Amino acid sequence: MTDKEILQIFKREKALLAGHFLLSSGLHSPHYMQCALVLQSPPLAEKLCAALAREIPKTKIHTVIGPALGGMIVSYEMGRALKVRSIFAERENGAFALRRGFELKKNEKVLIVEDVVTTGKSTHEVAALVERSGAKVAAVAALVDRSGGTAIFQQEFYALLKIEIKTYRPEDCPLCREGKIPLKKPGSRTPARTR
Ligand SMILES: [Zn+2]
Numbered sequence: 001m002t003d004k005e006i007l008q009i010f011k012r013e014k015a016l017l018a019g020h021f022l023l024s025s026g027l028h029s030p031h032y033m034q035c036a037l038v039l040q041s042p043p044l045a046e047k048l049c050a051a052l053a054r055e056i057p058k059t060k061i062h063t064v065i066g067p068a069l070g071g072m073i074v075s076y077e078m079g080r081a082l083k084v085r086s087i088f089a090e091r092e093n094g095a096f097a098l099r100r101g102f103e104l105k106k107n108e109k110v111l112i113v114e115d116v117v118t119t120g121k122s123t124h125e126v127a128a129l130v131e132r133s134g135a136k137v138a139a140v141a142a143l144v145d146r147s148g149g150t151a152i153f154q155q156e157f158y159a160l161l162k163i164e165i166k167t168y169r170p171e172d173c174p175l176c177r178e179g180k181i182p183l184k185k186p187g188s189r190t191p192a193r194t195r
Contacts, residue, residue: 001051006161009048013038016163020173020181028173031165032186035115035143039073049077052113052141052160056082061111061138063104065089065130067096067122070115074143078113089126096125098133106134114142117159120151127153 010016015037021029039045063085066075072088079086089096104110110130112123127137137155145151145159168174175181 001048001160003161006048006051007163009044010038010161013041013044017186020175020183022183022185023167025167026170027167028170028175028183029165029167030175033116033144033146033163033165034186035070038143039115045073045077046080048143048160049074050081052143052158053078053081055158055160056111056139056141059138060109062108063087063135064111064113065104065126066113066115067126071113071122071126074113074115078111078141082111089129096122096129098129104130104133104135108135109138110135111138112140114140116144117142117147117151117157120147120153123151123153127155 007016010033015034017032018030019032021032023029023032038048061082061084064075064078064082065087066072066089068088068090075086075088087098087102090099091097092099098104112126112130114123117123123140127140130137139156139158140153141158143160145157145162146165148164151157170176176183
């Protein structure tokens with residue numbers, strides 16, 4: 001799949017919006033991405049994850065793991081594409097843990113997956129969990145890398161789509177300054193109250 005085809009899917013599913021958005025971080029952005037809106041379609045999730053799986057070299061992977069909640073569907077579909085086990089890590093008292101009887105064996109080769117990598121923080125935390133269990137992180141993968149190259153991992157990082165989503169502090173936001181597009185909080189129907 002080409003970047004253009006992937007972008008078209010995200011736009012068509014309204015998973016990538018253009019406008020003026022108030023992000024949960026408090027920053028403003030001309031774009032908003034909600035990967036869940038693409039992944040709510042199982043055939044699309046399967047198709048995108050199969051395309052991502054094809055980018056990963058044929059190194060042996062025993063298990064795919066994703067951080068809940070965002071990484072769960074991608075982990076499941078990557079497991080399907082690679083025909084291996086798929087598990088997820090959940091936060092327990094603030095830190096990622098393996099629950100529900102999920103286990104990793106010593107030297108088991110693990111692929112960590114995410115829907116969207118923004119800073120890479122969750123991925124790093126899951127990598128630490130995998131290593132603590134004695135397993136090995138074989139590679140890292142995400143459907144979307146929106147880190148602008150700032151997310152750096154010890155292992156190879158594969159992303160199906162790389163896009164830069166600009167963010168601004170409210171006081172520096174050019175869209176606020178222009179005052180043409182009302183600020184919207186994604187997921188709500190009404191314009192967001194400004195500061
Ligand atoms: Zn703004």
